[in-house]
Amino acid sequence: MKFSYRQHLLRITLLWIGVTPLSGFCQQIIEGQVTGPQDLPIPGVNIQIQGTNRGTTSNFEGEYQLVARPQDTLVYTYMGYISQKVAVGEQTQINIQLKENENSLGDLVINAGYYTTTERERTGNIAKITAKEIELQPVVSPLQALQGRMAGVEISTGTDTPGAAPTIRIRGQNSLRSEGNYPLYIIDGVPINSTPVESKSSLSFSGIDPLSTMNLSNIESIEVLKDADATAIYGSRGANGVILISTKKGKGQKGIQARVYKGVSTVANKLDLLNTQQYLEIRQQAFVNDGVEPDEYNAYDLLLWDQNRETDWQEEFLGGTADITDVNISAQGGSDQTHFRLNGAFHQQGTIYPVDLQYQKFTGGAHLEHRSKDEKFQLGLALNYGVDQNELMAGGVNFRSKAFKLAPNAPELYNEDDSLNWETWGEAGLEHPLAGLYNKAEIKSHNLVSSLNLSYEIILGLALKTNFGFTHFNSDEVVKMPQRSYNPSSMPLHRSLNTQSQRQSWIIEPQLNYQHQWGKLNLNALLGSTLQENQYDTFSVQGENYVAEALIGNLGAAESLLHAQAKNTQYRYQAVFARLGINWDKKYYLNLTGRRDGSSRFAQGNRFANFGAIGAGWIFTDEAFFKQHLEWLSFGKLRGSYGTTGSDQIPDYGYLDAYEATPGPGGLYPTALANPEYSWEVNKKAEVGMQLGFLKDRIHLGVSAYRNRSSNQLVAYPLPATTGFNSVQANLPATVENRGWEVEFSSDNIRKGNFRWQTSLNMSFPKNELVSYPGLEQSPYAHTYREGHPLNIALLYKYEGIDPETGYYQVIDQNGDGVYDQEDKVVIQDRTREYFGGIQNSLSYKGISLQFLFQFVQQEGSFADIFNAGFPQALTAEVDQNFSAYQQVSQTYEASQAYSRAVQSDLTIENASFIRLKTLNLSYEFPLSWIEVLNLSQAKFFLTGQNLWTLTDYKGMDPDSSVGGTDFSSLRTLTAGVQLNF
Structure with a gap:
């Protein structure tokens, strides 16, 4: 018997992946339309040939066309509708009407990176x-x-500055190095x-x-991969979890969509501080207690400054309004x-601070x-530029501060011409508090x-796929430091610091995918490889003595260039990966x-390592026993996983000696x-x-229990x-363990008529x-x-109360040597969160929709910066109301040392626990x-609020930061906008 080249390729390929060839390749063209309630067409419905990776989607009129065999079964799935299966047989025209069911787990498609699964069938822990x-x-x-939206995912912004990198931890800190805990981002x-x-x-x-x-309005979904089953296919890159960002595709209704919103951000909370009269009384008491005569050097605020002047510095520095505009x-x-x-x-976003x-x-x-x-052939191209x-x-x-x-x-702080008031502050022997104000980056x-x-189906069920990726990130930063930022008596110069950073990478990932079903056995196999290269370049140089402020940053106009530094690194990564997914009767996975x-x-010798995982799932409610005796339990699944991932998040070339050129010629x-x-x-x-x-x-x-151990x-x-x-x-030789529980509900x-109320909790x-x-x-x-x-602990002294002899704070000298040092810090403060989560509600009635999310955290924090009574600085009103709780008002060296140890x-x-109304969205869709008459297919008005209200006992500005009581990361934001679809 003679075989064609394609048949030879088929047999070799199937033998290679360990399966037997199939028969029955007679195919026919299937056409049809998918509709929903009231016979309205549904675009974007996924029509898949069961047991294969072949399929299509319905167009804007709900119509579709694909090639199938008589023995095939078509599976129709769409978010919010009950999936349907239809045997092809001799049919060439198959029209389907889907029924709504927004509770169906099987319809929620989950992106697992190299493959997709559903909420019903996943064996790994993936949040979306x-x-x-x-x-x-x-x-x-x-x-x-x-x-507040995902279990096991902690995010701290740490600043109100837009563009700053937030800190994200997926199931805790695995590495002793802070830079060794970043998850893998994939777009x-x-x-x-x-x-x-x-x-x-x-x-x-x-x-x-x-x-x-990135444009948030262009994001279709974000999936976070957490456990070994979900992350092991990424090997070392997935050690700290994986964040998959998928952008929107051109599926759905044709047309143009415009969305515009405007809003403002303000400080969400202010502290209650002493007024001028209360403050001066405490300062005067400090001199009485110390037995020191006030003079213009130690009591400038009492003798030189206006005793009737009162400024709310919180309002002055933090009372601005940051305007926000967004057009999409x-x-x-x-x-x-x-x-x-x-x-x-x-x-566009402004600032709350008194600067432009x-x-x-x-x-x-x-x-x-x-x-x-x-x-057979599919192509997908995505370009995102920002x-x-x-x-x-x-x-x-x-x-x-x-x-x-x-x-x-x-x-x-300012003269009449808006320059800094150096003279008045200099008279008190003080540096101007806003020195450096006009410096700008x-x-x-x-x-x-x-x-x-690119994807091509070689034969039925076997597809060759290749992913190509290229990224280019370039940052150009100029820090301008004009003379007017500094005291004229120091004869400052116009200066600049220019920094350029460039990141460039490419990746190629060829893959073979095979899918098939034999009766109740369904197999999904994947074999692929990765070739990746990252290039990082940075250059910085300082320019000095520009002849004019307008020229700062133009290095050609600088009199001298100093401290030039350049760094170039290259990172190469390669891998081979495989996945074998098996399920029996859609029950055992x-x-x-x-x-x-x-x-x-x-x-060399340490460059390669092997990683892997096993995940399993059992949908036990599909067993006959549960169907007969537990009708109230509509779905039940047990799942588990175990595996290893690695990490190489360290600087490049660390295994080599490194040298730099000496300032003089010819040296290293x-x-x-x-x-x-x-x-x-x-x-x-x-x-x-x-x-x-x-x-x-x-x-x-959903309930999950996990344990991750990071060693070596x-x-x-x-x-x-x-x-x-x-x-x-x-x-x-250290081992770090993260363990815990996660609950998702x-x-x-209520789902009655036009009214619906949904709740989710993590x-x-x-x-x-x-x-x-x-x-x-x-x-x-x-x-x-x-x-x-x-790992996130603070080693502290043990506080012993107010010393009755001195009236100052006292801490315990544990070893009795008379010296207060690290050996005496025996209190271990756990700064990790005891628990955290969020609860979200969604209500809708006809065209009105309301969603709101409460974020909650149980944790310990620190508040120390504003109870040092006696020194010339602002004080909280609590100092005046609860005076006995603080050390004797004083500004002596001994009082300062006692305060330093107390903090x-x-x-x-x-x-520092809190409950916060994190987000609130109210929208109205016009009939x-x-x-x-305006040729619109949709028009919607919406209001959005963020960080609107916080319930907490924390004394500082923001319990989410809990850093000294003076730092904060959350602004209250209100926006209003409109969305129009043409």
Whole structure:
């Protein structure tokens, strides 16, 4: 018998992946239409040939066409409708009417990265939010939109500055290195460097967010992969979890959509401070207690400054209004085979501070999808481009701190010509509190993320797929430091600091996918590889003595250039990965994944490592026993997973000696010490979970218990100064464990007529622990960590109350040596959250819709900065109301030392738990009969609020930051807008 080349290829391929060839390739063209209630067409319905990866989607009229065999079964699925199956047989025309059922787990498609699954069938732990929850939030980073919405996902912005990188932790801190805990970001299949971009501005504590240039209105969904089953296929890159961002595609109704909103942001909370009279009484008492005569140097606020002047510095520095404007326009269309979507957006945001700063973001995107008529070839192209321009303060002026440091009778800050009032402050021997005010950082970032996906079905059920990705991020920052920012007596110069950063990467991922079903056995196999290269370049130089302020930043106009530095690194990564998904009778699920990774960050012999996981699920309610005896339990699934992932989140070239050029010609000096012996950090993850559905899936409950252990910790090990080096890259024998529980609940409370009320809840109970660290007491981390306690701890003195002899704060000298040092810090404060979560409600009636989310956190915080009575600074009103709780009013050295030790003691610990109305959205969709005359298909008006109300006992500005009581990260925001569809 002779075989064609294609038949030979078929047999070889099937033998290679371990299956047998199939028969019955007789095919026919199937056409039809999908409709819903009232026979209205439904676009975007997924029509899949059961047991294969072949399928199509309905067009804008609900019509579809595909090629199938008589023995095939078509599966019709669409979000919010009950899925249907139809045997093809001899039919060539199949019309389907879907029925609504928004509780169906099987219809919720989940992006698992290299493949898709459903909420019903997933064996891993994957959380998802959709465009409906993202697009109207008035935030810059898509990560901010996740706050309070996902179990196990903690996000802290840490600042009110737009464009700053938020901190995200998925199931806690795995690594001793803060930079070793970033999750993997993937946009439309392309990995993005999640490390914040270095900045010399006021953003420098966190860096620039690499996701800040994304358009939130263009995001279709965000999935977060948490456990081993979900993340192991990403190998080392998924050690800290994976965040998958999918942008919108050109499927659905043709036309143009415009959305515009405007709003304002203000400080959500202010502290109650003493007025001038109360403040002066305390200051005068300090001199009486100390037996010191006031003079113009130690009592400038009493003798030089106006005793009747009163300024609310909170209002002065934090009382501004930040305006917000957002405009988004998109257009989509196409034919049966080709869909496209174009979008563009503009976002602008001001500042609450008394300076002229603006943040602007311009974004554009394009998405194209095409498939051949025979459904064998598919193409997907996604382009996302963003530019943001950020103006930031860069002179060290912290308005949030100054609002609580200045006395209420402090003199004017400005002269009549708006220049800084150096003379009055100089008379008191003080530096002007706003020195550096006119320094400004101007940051302009460009970000391109592009992906191309090609797929071809070689034979029935076997497809070759290749993903291509290219990213380019460029940041150009100029910090301008004019003379007028500094005291003229110091003869300052016009200066600048110019920094350029560039990140560029490409990735190629060829894959083979095979799907087939034999009776009740369904198999899904995936084999692929990854080739990736990242290039990072940075350059900085300082310019001095510009002849005019207008020329600052133009390096050609600087008299001299100083401290030029350049850095270039290259990272290469390659991997082979495989997945085998098996299910029997849609009840028993087994998912096997494996990956072999290679990283250029390790020396020869340590560059490759193997990672893998196993996940399993059992839908026990499909068993006959449960169907007969537990009718009230509509869905029940047990699942579990175990596996290993790794981490290579360390600097490049750490295994090599490094040198830099000496300032003089012809020389080199060593800057880094080689260590070729260190290897991969390893993270072992285990999880069990249960998902339940009650009352025909109107109530859903999910519970997960997990344990992650990260060992062989990669750190920059500190070295003694005598070695000539600060640190060396090495593995430490430390093991960090994250364990906990997660609860997810949703219910369809009322669904009657045109009224509907839905609720969802998530709660997380995390526990972080340094399980073991042999030799910790002799290591450089002896005063940082404690075995058996979390990584995020504070070591504090034990507070003993007010010393009856001195009247000052006192702490316990544990070893009695008369010296207060680290050996006396025996109180261990756990700064991790005891539990956190969110509860969201959604109500709708006809065209009116209301959604609101409450975020809640149980935690301990610290409040210490504003009870140092006696010194010239603002004080809270509580000092005056509860005077006996504080040390004797004094400004002596002994009082200052007592206060310094007290703020490092457990006296500062207090309950920083809170409940916050995080978001509120109210919208009204106008009836079609009202807008048809305007040729509109939809018109909607909406109001949005964020951080509207907080219930807490915390004394500071914001319990979410809990840093000294003077820092805050959350602004109250109100916006109003309109959406029009043409």
